[in-house]
Amino acid sequence: MNLVAAIEWAEGYHRRGLYSPMGVAFHWVMAALMIFQLAHGWYLEWQPVGGNKYVGYQTHTQIGLTIMLLGTLRLFWHSQLSGPGNVDGASLTGKASRLLQTWFYVSFFALPISGWVMWSTLPSDLPLSVAGVIPFPNLPFDQLSEGLQHRLMQWAATTHFWIVWITTLVIPGHAGAAVLHYVFKRDRVLPSMFDLNGPRVPGVVGSAPEKGSVAGPPRT
Template sequence: MLRNRDNAYGLIAILFHWTIAALFVGQILLGLATQWVASLALQFTLIQWHKSFGFLILGLAALRLFWALASRRPARPRDFSRTEWLAAKLVQASLYVLMLAVPLAGWALVSTSTLGVPTFAFNMFVIPHLPLARSEAAEHFWRDVHEWLAYGTALVAAGHMLAALRHHFWLGDGILKRMLQPGAESPNRGTVKGQKAAGR
């Protein structure tokens, strides 16, 4: 079950989803930690790790987008209204864009920094800077863009998560299971509710 089916996600799509989600949560915490520590040496180390994981997310997000475009897309679950499905697709598309935009803005930030500190990706190799002019104004601009995009992504992801939990625990329609188990299909929402009402 590596590939998507007509009504189910495959293992590759699921791994992309949860790996990027876990990395993003870690990045939010790591980014906040760089502002809390007092030691400049520790702060430098944390920033380097933050940049390294940012480039990892950028690469994975690009691969995930390619996989999504090249793979079969699971059909709209039964009993899902068209409006509900379009809203879910809009949130999903927004997350695709934001997962690319946040690390790209971070890359622009370090590229325009007047400090000119290189990025040592996982202490293995140096990531070159983007061909952007360095200035304090540009650095502040891209810092604000990076932060606001990150916070915006966190809000969209939180809404996405709450909607998934609502479907799983309140509506009981099996939507969340599709992203937890390769090949899992969503049962009819009304059927699930009927089973609960019958005490099954």
């Protein structure tokens, strides 16, 4: 399947108010990785200094760089598509929802980049890689003065820390809003991220726009 066919396949799902299996896979794989990474990062932070903590942080860097790679592919995929459009983008809640989603995309890059800056100022020989498979370079900070390296480390650690905190608060807001949609508005926002076929309709490639309501009108 080439890119144009893949886009038309995904838009077929969007026209029925659903995310495509590709969008659903990106969403849940990255949500699981981000939640694991946040919990594991805090866990490591509380561990006593030693070899285990160091090796634990190496795993942390491998998962973090994987998130950046997946985030790049997802951003590209997302930029090619219109989306299911279940939320009224002009409403205040629609704008808030868009803001939180945009924050996630920012965090997919800002967390790994600030982590990369930190790691590159540490006097360590542990190599970086994406998922432990694709080698990834350290930034050439060992050529800078010690004072400058120290300032870079502090700047990056503060940035990492604040983005971690904001993301930790944004996740329950985002997930809570999706659940509220399901419980109170009873619309398709939450099912759109789970349902790969839609009620009564198999995953038809490129279904026509007028079939947009096949998944059923919002329940009242």
